[in-house]
Amino acid sequence: xxxxxxxxxxxxxxxxxxxxxxxxxxxxxxxxxxxxxxxxxxxxxxxxxxxxxxxxxxxxxxxxxxxxxxxxxxxxxxxxxxxxxxxxxxxxxxxxxxxxxx
Amino acid sequence: xxxxxxxxxxxxxxxxxxxxxxxxxxxxxxxxxxxxxxxxxxxxxxxxxxxxxxxxxxxxxxxxxxxxxxxxxxxxxxxxxxxxxxxxxxxxxxxxxxxxxxxxxxxxxxxxxxxxxxxxxxxxxxxxxxxxxxxxxxxxxxxxxxxxxxxxxxxxxxxxxxxxxxxxxxxxxxxxxxxxxxxxxxxxxxxxxxxxxxxxxxxxxxxxxxxxxxxxxxxxxxxxxxxxxxxxxxxxxxxxxxxxxxxxxxxxxxxxxxxxxxxxxxxxxxxxxxxxxxxxxxxxxxxxxxxxxxxxxxxxxxxxxxxxxxxxxxxxxxxxxxxxxxxxxxxxxxxxxxxxxxxxxxxxxxxxxxxxxxxxxxxxxxxxxxxxxxxxxxxxxxxxxxxxxxxxxxxxxxxxxxxxxxxxxxxxxxxxxxxxxxxxxxxxxxxxxxxxxxxxxxxxxxxxxxxxxxxxxxxxxxxxxxx
Numbered sequence: 001x002x003x004x005x006x007x008x009x010x011x012x013x014x015x016x017x018x019x020x021x022x023x024x025x026x027x028x029x030x031x032x033x034x035x036x037x038x039x040x041x042x043x044x045x046x047x048x049x050x051x052x053x054x055x056x057x058x059x060x061x062x063x064x065x066x067x068x069x070x071x072x073x074x075x076x077x078x079x080x081x082x083x084x085x086x087x088x089x090x091x092x093x094x095x096x097x098x099x100x101x102x
Numbered sequence: 103x104x105x106x107x108x109x110x111x112x113x114x115x116x117x118x119x120x121x122x123x124x125x126x127x128x129x130x131x132x133x134x135x136x137x138x139x140x141x142x143x144x145x146x147x148x149x150x151x152x153x154x155x156x157x158x159x160x161x162x163x164x165x166x167x168x169x170x171x172x173x174x175x176x177x178x179x180x181x182x183x184x185x186x187x188x189x190x191x192x193x194x195x196x197x198x199x200x201x202x203x204x205x206x207x208x209x210x211x212x213x214x215x216x217x218x219x220x221x222x223x224x225x226x227x228x229x230x231x232x233x234x235x236x237x238x239x240x241x242x243x244x245x246x247x248x249x250x251x252x253x254x255x256x257x258x259x260x261x262x263x264x265x266x267x268x269x270x271x272x273x274x275x276x277x278x279x280x281x282x283x284x285x286x287x288x289x290x291x292x293x294x295x296x297x298x299x300x301x302x303x304x305x306x307x308x309x310x311x312x313x314x315x316x317x318x319x320x321x322x323x324x325x326x327x328x329x330x331x332x333x334x335x336x337x338x339x340x341x342x343x344x345x346x347x348x349x350x351x352x353x354x355x356x357x358x359x360x361x362x363x364x365x366x367x368x369x370x371x372x373x374x375x376x377x378x379x380x381x382x383x384x385x386x387x388x389x390x391x392x393x394x395x396x397x398x399x400x401x402x403x404x405x406x407x408x409x410x411x412x413x414x415x416x417x418x419x420x421x422x423x424x425x426x427x428x429x430x431x432x433x434x435x436x437x438x439x440x441x442x443x444x445x446x447x448x449x450x451x452x453x454x455x456x457x458x459x460x461x462x463x464x465x466x467x468x469x470x471x472x473x474x475x476x477x478x479x480x481x482x483x484x485x486x487x488x489x490x491x492x493x494x495x496x497x498x499x500x501x502x503x504x505x506x507x508x509x510x511x512x513x514x515x516x517x518x519x520x521x522x523x524x525x526x527x528x529x530x531x532x533x534x535x536x537x538x539x540x541x542x543x544x545x546x547x548x549x550x551x552x553x554x555x556x557x558x559x560x561x562x563x564x565x566x567x568x569x
Binding site: 003006007011014017018021022023024025026028029030031032033034035036037038039040041042043044045046047048049050051052053054055056057058059060061062064069070072073074075076077078079080081082083084085086087088089090091092093094095096097098 | 116120121123124125127128129130133134136137138140141144147148151152155156159161163164166167170171173174175177178179181182183185186187189191194197198200201202204205207208209211212214215216219224225237320321324327328330331332334335336337338339340341342343344345346347348349350351352353354355356357360361364448450451455456457458460461464465470473475
């Protein structure tokens with residue numbers, strides 16, 4: 001319990017951000033027509049690729065003699081990049097088709 | 103000091119990019135720019151982490167580690183870009199699932215690596231365990247969804263009592279995770295066992311779910327990965343990870359609920375599979391529809407279309423599977439040239455996931471203004487000469503209006519039956535996803551044009567050209 005209260009006290013700003021961001025997310029998506037659900041899902045999919053930053057931080061902190069760690073970290077960065085690049089590129093390709101033609 | 107400020111600023115810009123980008127993705131006019139803003143935010147955050155963070159944190163990063171990071175990013179970029187540019191638009195659902203799985207795997211691997219650095223630190227261990235469980239479930243679940251959607255795993259696999267089994271496994275995973283956090287153990291074996299259990303749960307979670315429900319599952323796993331990224335944000339005190347992750351987590355949850363609503367399903371029904379069993383029973387005991395069907399050849403269909411003033415096309419899942427969107431557009435242009443007014447009626451869940459049909463038709467160069475949403479077009483069917491239903495079934499089933507015992511009763515549908523003539527293109531009389539008969543096919547106004555959508559429409563186009 002003490003540990004929990006300590007955590008809340010130390011991270012109170014982040015907790016505020018979490019709560020506010022939850023509402024931002026709900027508001028942003030709440031009124032989107034079904035037409036755009038596919039590109040939206042794909043775009044959101046690319047944004048959670050931000051987890052790649054964690055993988056890069058793991059690599060930067062890694063003991064250079066920890067070969068196994070380097071391999072796993074390397075894979076994590078590759079997969080994270082796949083998520084980011086693939087996600088944004090395919091969303092762009094999809095939306096490129098939505099141009100109004102005349 | 104200066105560097106910390108710059109890095110904070112970059113993360114701030116990244117967060118703003120994500121929020122503004124996601125907002126702009128919600129409207130057809132701004133969507134493309136929104137996606138680019140979010141991507142710019144991402145690039146800023148990544149560059150800041152690589153180039154500013156180490157000197158700020160006083161790290162001596164050996165050159166070869168930098169080399170590894172750049173090599174990894176290069177490999178990921180080449181493969182990701184390649185796949186994204188090459189994939190067919192009909193394969194969009196499985197691709198989103200695949201990329202989502204990659205993000206989940208990244209989160210899982212981060213957890214594995216960070217475990218030994220944070221032994222004895224309860225709150226950090228909580229973030230690690232939570233991120234690892236959610237990321238791993240998202241990874242293995244997404245891979246199963248990807249396999250199902252790309253046709254590698256066709257049948258839903260249902261172990262006996264799988265609901266109890268899965269719930270039990272979920273409890274074990276969470277319980278074991280809690281044990282690791284509370285006991286403060288430093289044994290790395292434990293975290294690997296947890297990793298394995300979470301992967302197993304992800305597989306068991308998605309395996310029993312039917313193919314047509316996959317979009318909902320993908321959307322749900324999408325928000326899972328967002329959540330996993332957010333736990334990483336807590337772990338590293340990283341604002342970009344935190345805001346991006348939570349944003350996708352909450353937006354993804356809302357999107358999931360919106361999808362289930364459009365499909366007239368509940369999330370628990372998708373996960374616990376009540377639909378599949380209930381409806382097959384209903385279809386078995388329910389009244390068989392009596393009546394005759396009228397079969398039409400390509401030339402009959404062409405004649406009907408040729409002499410119509412107003413035609414509405416209802417595309418569905420069968421069109422996507424047959425990749426018939428291009429020939430359908432050809433048909434539309436041909437009719438327009440003959441002075442026929444042609445529109446497309448888009449049901450919210452047409453295609454393989456909500457909004458997918460719009461992407462497919464846009465790919466075939468169909469004018470965006472010709473695609474009309476269900477609510478706007480439903481009044482128009484009454485003064486329409488011919489409705490052409492291509493590979494759609496449940497979304498035009500009148501039972502949703504007039505048969506309270508039907509499992510789809512209450513689902514919003516396209517009121518196709520009000521039109522003067524109806525042409526239905528299907529491969530066979532096999533029921534659609536809901537597993538029920540469709541009385542529309544027995545309607546005296548309906549002609550059935552059997553065959554693969556692409557082949558059948560190609561023949562109709564040829565006939566029309568000769569007229």
